[in-house]
Amino acid sequence: MQTSPTSRSTPASHRMGGLMDRLKDVLSTSECRSCASAREFLRYVGPGLLVTVGFIDPGNWASNVSAGAQFGYSLLWMVTLSTVMLILLQHNAAHLGIATGLCLSEAATTHLPRSVSVFVLGSAVAASVATALAELLGAAIALRMLFGLPLGAGTVLTMAVVCVLLLTNSYTRIERWIVGFVSLIGISFLYELTLVPVDWRAAAHGWVTPSIPPGALVVVMSVLGAVVMPHNLFLHSEVIQSRQWNLEDAVVIKRQLRYEYLDTLFSMLVGFAINSGMILLAAAAFFSHGLQVDELEQACALLSPLLGGAASTVFALALLFAGLSSSVTAGMAGGSIYAGMFGEPYAIKDKHTRWGVGITLGAAALIITAIDDPLKGLVYSQVALSMQLPLTVLLQLYLTSSRRVMGQYANPPSTRAMLCCIALIVMALNALLLRELFFG
Numbered sequence: 001m002q003t004s005p006t007s008r009s010t011p012a013s014h015r016m017g018g019l020m021d022r023l024k025d026v027l028s029t030s031e032c033r034s035c036a037s038a039r040e041f042l043r044y045v046g047p048g049l050l051v052t053v054g055f056i057d058p059g060n061w062a063s064n065v066s067a068g069a070q071f072g073y074s075l076l077w078m079v080t081l082s083t084v085m086l087i088l089l090q091h092n093a094a095h096l097g098i099a100t101g102l103c104l105s106e107a108a109t110t111h112l113p114r115s116v117s118v119f120v121l122g123s124a125v126a127a128s129v130a131t132a133l134a135e136l137l138g139a140a141i142a143l144r145m146l147f148g149l150p151l152g153a154g155t156v157l158t159m160a161v162v163c164v165l166l167l168t169n170s171y172t173r174i175e176r177w178i179v180g181f182v183s184l185i186g187i188s189f190l191y192e193l194t195l196v197p198v199d200w201r202a203a204a205h206g207w208v209t210p211s212i213p214p215g216a217l218v219v220v221m222s223v224l225g226a227v228v229m230p231h232n233l234f235l236h237s238e239v240i241q242s243r244q245w246n247l248e249d250a251v252v253i254k255r256q257l258r259y260e261y262l263d264t265l266f267s268m269l270v271g272f273a274i275n276s277g278m279i280l281l282a283a284a285a286f287f288s289h290g291l292q293v294d295e296l297e298q299a300c301a302l303l304s305p306l307l308g309g310a311a312s313t314v315f316a317l318a319l320l321f322a323g324l325s326s327s328v329t330a331g332m333a334g335g336s337i338y339a340g341m342f343g344e345p346y347a348i349k350d351k352h353t354r355w356g357v358g359i360t361l362g363a364a365a366l367i368i369t370a371i372d373d374p375l376k377g378l379v380y381s382q383v384a385l386s387m388q389l390p391l392t393v394l395l396q397l398y399l400t401s402s403r404r405v406m407g408q409y410a411n412p413p414s415t416r417a418m419l420c421c422i423a424l425i426v427m428a429l430n431a432l433l434l435r436e437l438f439f440g
Contacts (some may be wrong), residue, residue: 058138
């Protein structure tokens, strides 16, 4: 029987159709996997942004505005260096939380002699108080810019709002608040940068070319020495556990470490962009006009005649968001450290956590009432952090390098070497800063 052309072509078309169907299935499966991975990563984003808040707190605002106003774009490299250091140290702190299921404070209580752990963690609580002092003070300064409130009243109002946020919200809700605050701060600086003529060629050179102009050493040391904040290392090792499901499964832990690193990298780059935005704004608005700016309120006041009233209002609002959000994370860090001294994780309904939050915020507010000069208050808070920071960095290095603590996830020699170098740099910068402050 003779076969028609149509019937002869049918098997070939069927084979071609089958190949196309399989190709579609493969592409569909690949797309689904990529979408699933993207969705899972987005679910993981959050802990790093809580740490980023400490990277863009009012203390950093003062230093960055001063850097840009005095030295233009030439000190942008310190934002690059500090971000690299921060990524390595924060990733290492989160590594501890994922691998052991303990925060830095709990691990110290578990694996160190009691007298040693109490001394180190007690000093860390004091550092959290110093941090909260700067954060509450920054928010109070912003309220004075916006509404003319006295610093004391602004501090009390800020602390009340922070306590309500911490005591009435779950961790997940607080994380969403913080993500929202960081987003608003970023949008604020994007808006500000559209109003000024930034010299992007000079900025690109400044980001990658280390230089210390005459008279810039104090600014460089204060920014680099204060960026890696003790409370952030404790906080990251605590909040990262909000994403843990199964510590016994090595595959899950490996996935956790991968997503944590991406979250940390993404969040620190957000902090890098906002810190750079502060320096770019100050350089373009103040340095290019030969204006000397030493205080945040002065910077806000000068923005109005230069860029319009909206610019100064947005600047003050962004500072308020930074002060509020960083006060929340300072309180969380104090609660986590204090609870860890009793071998407990952060839990806002637990009495030890509440005591830690209360001590951190309450002591900071009391100190602010005794401060006559806000600028001196910010300086002294940074000095206190500088004195405690080496203890926290060395504690973290000891714990994350110990196989007794970390098991198979202990730092390899290369990581240990890099972290030791960072620790030495941090300690040297802080020693120089203290010498400059006390001996000129």
